[in-house]
Amino acid sequence: MDEIFDLVIIGSGPAGVSTALTARHRGKSALIVSTAPEDSPLCRAEHVDNYPGFHNATGRELVDAFVKHAEASGVKFARGRALAVADMGGVFGVSVGADFVQGRSVVLACGLNRAKPFPGESEFLGRGVSYCATCDGMLYRGKPVAVIGQSADAPEEAEYLRGIGCIVEYFDSQRAKKYEIKGEERVTTLTADGADYAVDCVFVLRSGLSPDSLLPGLETIGAHISVDAEMATNLPGVFAAGDCIGGPYQVAKAAGDGNVAGLSACKYVENLSKQTGGKQ
Numbered sequence: 001m002d003e004i005f006d007l008v009i010i011g012s013g014p015a016g017v018s019t020a021l022t023a024r025h026r027g028k029s030a031l032i033v034s035t036a037p038e039d040s041p042l043c044r045a046e047h048v049d050n051y052p053g054f055h056n057a058t059g060r061e062l063v064d065a066f067v068k069h070a071e072a073s074g075v076k077f078a079r080g081r082a083l084a085v086a087d088m089g090g091v092f093g094v095s096v097g098a099d100f101v102q103g104r105s106v107v108l109a110c111g112l113n114r115a116k117p118f119p120g121e122s123e124f125l126g127r128g129v130s131y132c133a134t135c136d137g138m139l140y141r142g143k144p145v146a147v148i149g150q151s152a153d154a155p156e157e158a159e160y161l162r163g164i165g166c167i168v169e170y171f172d173s174q175r176a177k178k179y180e181i182k183g184e185e186r187v188t189t190l191t192a193d194g195a196d197y198a199v200d201c202v203f204v205l206r207s208g209l210s211p212d213s214l215l216p217g218l219e220t221i222g223a224h225i226s227v228d229a230e231m232a233t234n235l236p237g238v239f240a241a242g243d244c245i246g247g248p249y250q251v252a253k254a255a256g257d258g259n260v261a262g263l264s265a266c267k268y269v270e271n272l273s274k275q276t277g278g279k280q
């Protein structure tokens, strides 16, 4: 995608969609980068009866309505996992699987990341631990790999790896609960519930990453991103909204945060344009 968007928003839950709608109403372009809509925890809610206008809706109905509204308002979507955000001096680059998108500002609306890395995961990242089948799969053709599938697209990604010739051991939440990734220079073994599997790579496919691993230097307090009242983080041009900044973990609060973050990001982009005489 060559276009530089005014806002790149990570997450298509209520906070991300509300941010994007606010941006569109202020005449700004907005791209939402997100894994499948069903990865939003909201899809697991059987009934949501505290969000105005949606009496007795299921979480899935709300998510579908939000995404439909965004699409109708001209919000663009890039489906995939955001793996890294880099400040390139006035423009942010975001890696989405093997693709790359650009924005003048970034809004993190990635929900609460409850997952702790598995033992060995951070240590071997880039040396036999990967978060992206498309990016790294080709390196392991003909080799044994494990996929720990914790996102909606994980079975499809495992099929992709099989299709290009990887020998795949697939682990869903039924097959094992406890993992450890081991090796020396590189990964050699995945231990799953006490059983050892000799593998050259472990693909850990979660719906999200911890925000500070996405964006080095981002200030967090525990599991939450630190923001001020304008939803600005410590990094200029980077804003955050929704469950990822703290509770109450509710749809109405996430949507409200998204509104504030959207307005702040629009203001930031307008100031940037004034400073550069509209050349950004």
Ligand SMILES: Cc1cc2nc3c(=O)[nH]c(=O)nc-3n(C[C@H](O)[C@H](O)[C@H](O)COP(=O)(O)OP(=O)(O)OC[C@H]3O[C@@H](n4cnc5c(N)ncnc54)[C@H](O)[C@@H]3O)c2cc1C
Pocket: 010, 011, 012, 013, 014, 015, 016, 033, 034, 035, 036, 037, 038, 039, 040, 041, 042, 043, 044, 045, 046, 047, 048, 049, 050, 051, 080, 081, 082, 083, 109, 110, 111, 112, 207, 208, 209, 214, 241, 242, 243, 244, 248, 249, 250, 251, 252, 254
């Ligand atoms: C079972 C259950 C029932 C609930 N019931 C209610 C209720 O009745 N009422 C209520 O108000 N709230 C309820 N909630 C809470 C509500 O779901 C959340 O507060 C709300 O969804 C938070 O919105 P959000 O936009 O901040 O994040 P989320 O909805 O979590 O959306 C974040 C999205 O970003 C994606 N993402 C994260 N990282 C990345 C990345 N690196 N790259 C790409 N995509 C990424 C995630 O996959 C997800 O789709 C419930 C939650 C659960 C789990």
